[in-house]
Amino acid sequence: MDRLSTSTLCTSGNDGIWIDIENGELKGMTLIAGRDSGDIIGLSARSCSNEHMGSLMPSLKEYASTLRVVDLHNYRYIRNLHESIVDLPFLQRLILSRCDRLEKLPDSVGKLHNLVELDLFDSFQVSELPEGISGLQSLKRLRIGGSSGIANKSLQRLPESFGELTSLEDLQLDKCKALKSLPASFGGLKNLTRLSLRECKALKFLPPSIVRCTNLIELNLLKCVSLKYLPPDFGSLVLLEDLNMFKCKTVKEIPHSIGCCGFLAFIDLRKCKNLSNLPDEIGTLSRLRMLHISDCTGIVEIPDLIGELPKLEVFQFENCTSLKSIPSSCYKFLDDTMKSRMLGHEFNE
Secondary structure, eight states: OGGGTTSEEEEEETTEEEEEOOSSTTTTOEEEEOTTTOOEEEEEOTTOOGGGOOSSOOOOGGGTTTOOEEEOTTOTTOSSOOGGGGGOTTOOEEEOTTOTTOOOOOGGGGGOTTOOEEEEETOTTOOOOOGGGGGOTTOOEEEEEOOTTOOBOSOOOOOGGGGGOTTOOEEEOTTBTTOOOOOGGGGGOTTOOEEEOTTOTTOOBOOGGGGGOTTOOEEEOTTOTTOOBOOTTGGGOTTOOEEEOTTOTTOOOOOGGGGGOTTOOEEEOTTOTTOOOOOGGGGGOTTOOEEEOTTOTTOOOOOGGGGGOTTOOEEEOTTOTTOOOOOGGGGGGSOHHHHHHHHHHTOOO
């Protein structure tokens, strides 16, 4: 490690030797050297102070043949990535979260054939992903959007080539508030197990091809307030376990095909105020453990079979003000106060 002779050797851990850089383009950053080989396998900007952060990302060409991880979390002043980023053939993780001024990725980002994780969370000015992203054939995890208090209001669409990311397992697009639709090719994500679209408030529908994502286990549509409907053949998602539609207030109905989602264990429909009824097929979901429909003020009746589901532990339907009756099998989910009030004054057995 002669080229680092003026740097300070900081710590030694299970993942390698951590080295603080005191000079040059990478000043203020930390390099991680492999414990056995001494090769530089990682770069982190997490300990970089504001004074060492420039508007231009430094070149990584010197470590191109060995870098596995580049972590530029909170490297807030860069608008573009250095061209050397796409010439890291062994890169597996690229962390670009909280890069406040970053607007886009290079068109040739698809050259990173070994990239497994790409994190753009809280980089709220990212306005597009290049068509070339489809070259990331090893990518398993992609995060874009924002966390609490931060939203991406720039990204309106994903490239049509997006469905070619066939290794993708975990996709998080939370709080991409300008995202209007998902590409028609979306069904090509055959290995997708988790999809989070929390607070994508401009999203009006899911592409019909999403039903080809047959390995999907978790679907989070929380506060997708413009979402109008689910695909009619939604039941093709046969491995789905968790469906969160809290405050999807423009959805009017749940497809009858949901009865084919035999692994569903959790359904949250709270505050779906335009929902007028629940399909009878929900009463056939033998693995269902939790069902929440509180504040669904348009629901008129509850299917008879819901209360007889063998594994149902929690069924909440408070403030469903349009309910005309409830099945007797559902009384067990009422506390004593609610039972007295609701059965005595609002419902007939």
